[in-house]
Amino acid sequence: MDRLKQLNDRIVSRVNLNLVEFDFHTDKFVEDAMDYEKMMKFYAFYGITSQHPIYFHFKHSNIAGSYFLGKCYVGRSSIYKSDIRGDELKRKGDIIQCAKEIPLVEDETISILDSLLYKTLVHSNSHNPETPEQFVIRNTISAHYANIHGSTLEGCFIGAFSTVDLMNLHSCIIGEFSYIQAGELFYRNIPPGTVWIRNPNFNFKYVFDKKIIDKYIGANSAHQPCGIIYNFVAEREKEFERLFDVxxxxxxxxxxxxxxxxxxxxxxxxxxxxxxxxxxxxxxxxxxxxxxxxxxxxxxxxxxxxxxxxxxxxxxxxxxxxxxxxxxxxxxxxxxxxxxxxxxxxxxxxxxxxxxxxxxxxxxxxxxxxxxxxxxxxxxxxxxxxxxxxxxxxxxxxxxxxxxxxxxxxxxxxxxxxxxxxxxxxxxxxxxxxxxxxxxxxDQDISFNTLQPYRTGSSKGIYPSIRINP
Amino acid sequence: MDRLKQLNDRIVSRVNLNLVEFDFHTDKFVEDAMDYEKMMKFYAFYGITSQHPIYFHFKHSNIAGSYFLGKCYVGRSSIYKSDIRGDELKRKGDIIQCAKEIPLVEDETISILDSLLYKTLVHSNSHNPETPEQFVIRNTISAHYANIHGSTLEGCFIGAFSTVDLMNLHSCIIGEFSYIQAGELFYRNIPPGTVWIRNPNFNFKYVFDKKIIDKYIGANSAHQPCGIIYNFVAEREKEFERLFDVxxxxxxxxxxxxxxxxxxxxxxxxxxxxxxxxxxxxxxxxxxxxxxxxxxxxxxxxxxxxxxxxxxxxxxxxxxxxxxxxxxxxxxxxxxxxxxxxxxxxxxxxxxxxxxxxxxxxxxxxxxxxxxxxxxxxxxxxxxxxxxxxxxxxxxxxxxxxxxxxxxxxxxxxxxxxxxxxxxxxxxxxxxxxxxxxxxxxDQDISFNTLQPYRTGSSKGIYPSIRINP
Structure with a gap:
């Protein structure tokens, strides 16, 4: 399991470095969240369809229990029970409307590097005009049931049940249960329970009482959730595990x-x-x-x-x-x-x-x-x-x-x-x-390749590299 | 299913061409043996272990229900419910003893191109001193429960329940239930039920009565087996299918x-x-x-x-x-x-x-x-x-x-x-x-990647290309 632990440690140290000005440390989150035995137990799956571009490449990663669809690249990352759903990625020839029209020269890829995503959903497509063909997540740690929706992330920590929607974040901390759709943010620490929707024409903001956040999400000092919503989800987790067995x-x-x-x-x-x-x-x-x-x-x-x-x-x-x-x-x-x-x-x-x-x-x-x-x-x-x-x-x-x-x-x-x-x-x-x-x-008639890690040796828990092409 | 049919047709025409001097046609065998619905139903699996070199690459192929272990390459082939077991492949640095000692410069790979293997076992390692790092099967059609054991094959038809052991065959036909271990053969048609073991020091041969072959293997004119041994195996096939479901x-x-x-x-x-x-x-x-x-x-x-x-x-x-x-x-x-x-x-x-x-x-x-x-x-x-x-x-x-x-x-x-x-x-x-x-x-603690074909569209039945590396 050495390589898997090293992998997680390296991700932690990179994200900590990005967040150093907040004196924010992700070590304890990763230590508490990761159950190495479970990272061995669950296979990953990649969906094969004739409707979406097929490209799946990962290396030096653990992807336990995670779901991949569309064009996905994963390098040096831990992706535990996450959904990486690339069926809304842009296609070659699509035109994106920014200051001017930009035609895409290739099918878009979700690209995740040096990141740790825990039960996180990654969906939609890149809303970053700098990388329209790459939906990029780098040096990011994302907690339970977070949604990364069409958002480029670099060097961030995304709290449990938070959502980052159609935007770009650089070295930010998003508190538990916060929803952010606010264009581009640099070095921001968004408190838990913030609902913030901003564009050049308007600004909507609601902040939950701390009491409510504590009651419903209740993350502890290591950002592990424990409130009513988390319990609701955790109680039903077993029903999904059953689907893996058959x-x-x-x-x-x-x-x-x-x-x-x-x-x-x-x-x-x-x-x-x-x-x-x-x-x-x-x-x-x-x-x-x-x-x-x-x-x-x-x-x-x-x-x-x-x-x-x-x-x-x-x-x-x-x-x-x-x-x-x-x-x-x-x-x-x-x-x-x-x-x-x-x-x-x-x-x-x-x-x-x-x-x-x-x-x-x-x-x-x-x-x-x-x-x-x-x-x-x-x-x-x-x-x-x-x-x-x-x-x-x-x-x-x-x-x-x-x-x-x-x-x-x-x-x-x-x-x-x-x-x-x-x-x-x-x-x-x-x-x-x-x-x-x-x-x-x-999304009908998807067939799933299932992917497994090494079960023994120094690479235990790491998945052999795979490249899937049409 | 067009691409899958085209694939099989192309393999048939190549093998027929190799066997043209025997006026031997494999069309009917393939037509009768292949059930396209079943080629959709069964997934393939690749074993991940820390004990064997990991390399699996296939493209433009159907590999329904087949088992792969070790280093394997498969191109433009149909491999239906076969076992391609590469755990006895030679390793880099091994020395093979021929006229002189040949040290291997890389780990050996089983390489199957333009071939159709039906419930066939491929095992052991190349006994061809010309390609010690490649256990090669080319333009070959192999029928139910044949064993290709450490044998290079080019342009051959291998009948049901036959075994080709530790040798090299070029444009040969091996009859049903024949066992051949005879060095190198070119353009030979071995009748059904021949048991032949030959080396420079001895020659062992036994030929079964036609009556016995008809009773126990009973292949028809299209080389589909139907005798006692085939029935014995067919009756127990369902018990294996159960293992696929879980x-x-x-x-x-x-x-x-x-x-x-x-x-x-x-x-x-x-x-x-x-x-x-x-x-x-x-x-x-x-x-x-x-x-x-x-x-x-x-x-x-x-x-x-x-x-x-x-x-x-x-x-x-x-x-x-x-x-x-x-x-x-x-x-x-x-x-x-x-x-x-x-x-x-x-x-x-x-x-x-x-x-x-x-x-x-x-x-x-x-x-x-x-x-x-x-x-x-x-x-x-x-x-x-x-x-x-x-x-x-x-x-x-x-x-x-x-x-x-x-x-x-x-x-x-x-x-x-x-x-x-x-x-x-x-x-x-x-x-x-x-x-x-x-x-x-x-071979303990193997984890299996399971691999699936396209289920719809013109590539229905074809598996997307995959490359697995350590």
Whole structure:
């Protein structure tokens, strides 16, 4: 196991060096998070499809239990039970719109070097105009259930259940359960529970009470999570391990236009409509998935009904809830309805990423609303939501509870709605008459190469290098 | 499936061209043998160990259900449910003894190009002094349960249940159930059921009655086998398919010095002694494996007891038998004892490859005997066996039944005994005090990468190219 330990030590020392001005040390996180026996136990898998460019190259790495799709390069890294999903990478010939149009000269690759990702999702594509063909993660340590979504990272520590969305970070620390979509950041330490969406036209910010973060994520001094949300996820982990033990599972009953990944858990009375995507490591129990709805990685839909075109973004949890048509439930949101305290959400709502709704009484959210932050009772709704109409009437500055918004509300609304349309399109929700194919159609019929480490000798735990080409 | 069909067609046309002077066509064999749906169903696997050089490279191929270990290259080939076992390949620095000593400059690789192997075992290492670092198979079609053992092949057709052992063949046809170990052959058509062992010092030949070959192998005009031995194997095929469905099986109870491959079937009351090797696709049912005994690929040991150091060579079947200490049971032998007609074999016997014993009365073979050919009753033993003592007294020429032997009996005996010692050594039977490690010790703790084909599109059935390095 010497080489594996050396590998982790080297990653730690590089990231510590990047974060030296914060006097921030990642040693203890890695020491506590990594269970070397488990890093031996779980195989990695690479998906083979005829719909995505095939390229997988890794060397000098451990990739235990991790899922790879599309073009991926991994060097000198530990990637434990992560999802590296390259089915939204840009293609050769695509044009990206920056100050001017840039045509891509080759298919984009996710490239991860000298990094340690722990149960992290890496998805989307590079939003860095400097490296449009390379979605780069370097010298970065990322903790449990973080989302690295289209974001270039260099020398960063990304806390548990945090999300870095469509941006670039250099030598930054992102606190637990923070959601950041803020262009480009250098040498920033973002406190836990910060929800921050910024572009040249607006600035949205909400910071959770420390008490709430402690209760729901509860990371200790070594950044190991232990709160309600982590416990919720940890309790269900065994159900995924079962899926690893069998090579071919009986496929879940679903229409021909829908994809249910074989590494998803689907149990109880669950029904799946047309154009539905159930991604790997999604968890459905007594879930009704209306046409064009999706359940992305690490999402949980339990005892709930989703009308059509509902987006359950990466890591979102929907329990005892009724969600209306075309409502968007953002990353890592926790909608924890109860049997006698159901959550009902109308149509066309935007549940901002990292929203927590957890009440013992029923919660009702009308259609066409923004919702954010922490809602512990119906009383909390007035400070944690706003109707689109009221929002659009706002001029310049809005303060609602712990949320501040400055800038153009109509642009903010438009950006969100455009993105929701894009997400539906990419996921295949709009597939009809053989047009608008998306993941729900293209991610069917994946076959998986499974990859194993050395089990003995000085390289124990390291995976032999592999290069897969078409 | 177009590319896969094109691939097979191209291999067929190349082999046909090589065999044009025999007016021999392989089209019908390939057409009948290949089930394209099955070529989609079974994954291939590559074994990762710290004991063998790691190198696996294939491209433009289908490798359904095939097992690879050690250094292997596969190009433009169909390898269906075959075992390509490179754990006896020579290593860099090894010296081979030919006319003069040749030191090897790199680790040897099995290299298979433009070939179609169907349930074939490829094992050992190149005995071709022209290519000591390359164990080469080119433009060759090989049928069900053939053994290509350390033999370079170019432009050949190898029939079902035949064995080509430690030699080189160029544009040859080997008939069903023939065993050939004869140096180098060019443009030869070896009839079915020929057992031929030749070197500069001796020449052993036995030809089975056509009736026996028809009954036990029974290949039709397209070289598809259908006799008793084929049926015996086909009836048990399902038990192996079960092993494919599960990623990690509970390990079979065995001493720490023994290896039981996870793709072996072990059932009933089977016990495994020290230093025992149970290879992939071996089948044990109520089998007692004495210390240092082995069960090689495609061997079956059923309701039988093997004393110590018994070698069950590739494809040998031992049923209702009692086999004495250090007896060698050669390739593809079929020892078909009955509940009321047990086969008892003494110590230190040599059951020549491709021997069939199938009687309704008990069969007893004393210690220190050669045994060959077809034995259907105790009466047949006199014409199909000879004691080592009687054999060594022979001068120049020996005719026993359908067997002819010419040359030096002592050299023949010595060559066989030396090989038996080598086989025991290589398989780890002689492991003691951490010396004489062999497969039984080195083939433990293998982890398997599993490899899958494209399931859709024009490349359906083709495997994406893969390169695995340390």
């Amino acid at each position: 090579v071919d599972l009986a496929p879940i009953d679903a229409p021909a236009t829908s994809a249910v990944n074989r590494y998803a858990v689907v149990k109880g009375k669950s029904t799946i409509g047309d154009n539905v995507l159930i991604a790997q490591r999604a968890f459905l129990e007594n879930a009704t998935m209306g046409d064009g709805s999706n359940a992305q990685e690490n999402s949980y839909i339990i005892d709930s009904r989703l009308a059509g075109h509902v987006i359950t973004a990466h890591g979102a949890k929907i329990i005892n809830s009724e969600v209306g048509y075309e409502t968007f439930v953002g990353f890592n949101s926790f909608l924890n309805g109860k049997e006698n305290g159901k959550i009902t959400i109308g149509e066309n709502c935007i549940i901002v990423p990292h929203t927590i709704i957890d009440s013992n009484e029923p919660i009702n959210i009308p259609s066409n609303c923004f919702v954010w932050g922490f809602i512990g009772s119906m009383d909390d709704i007035k400070n944690q939501s706003i109707s689109f109409d009221d929002f659009e009437e706002t001029r310049d500055l809005l303060n609602v509870g712990q949320m501040t918004f400055s800038g153009k509300t109509s642009v903010f609304l438009h950006v969100f709605q455009k993105r929701i349309y894009q997400v539906l399109l990419l996921n295949g929700a709009l597939f009809k008459d053989n047009e608008n194919r998306g993941h729900a159609q293209d | 990623v990690d099986l509970a390990p079979i109870d065995a001493p720490a010095t023994s290896a039981v491959n996870r793709y072996a079937v072990v059932k009933g009351k089977s016990t495994i002694g020290d230093n025992v090797l149970i290879a992939q696709r071996a089948f044990l049912e109520n089998a007692t494996m004495g210390d240092g005994s082995n069960a090689q690929e495609n061997s079956y040991i059923i309701d039988s007891r093997l004393a110590g150091h018994v070698i069950t060579a590739h494809g040998a079947k031992i049923i209702n038998s009692e086999v004495g200490y250090e007896t060698f049971v050669g390739f593809n032998s079929f020892l078909n004892g009955k509940e009321n007609g047990k086969i008892t074999i003494g110590e230190n016997c040599i059951i020549v490859p491709h021997t069939i014993i199938d009687s309704n009365e008990p069969i007893n073979i004393p210690s220190n005997c050669f045994v060959w050919g077809f034995i259907g009753s105790m009466d047949d033993i006199k014409n199909q066996s000879i004691s080592f003592d009687d054999f060594e007294e022979t001068r120049d020429l020996l005719n026993v039944g359908q067997m002819t032997f010419s040359g030096k009996t002592s050299v023949f005996l010595h060559v066989f005994q030396k090989r038996i010692y080598q086989v025991l050594l290589l398989n780890g039977a002689l492991f003691k005090d951490n010396e004489n490690r062999g497969h039984a010790q080195d």
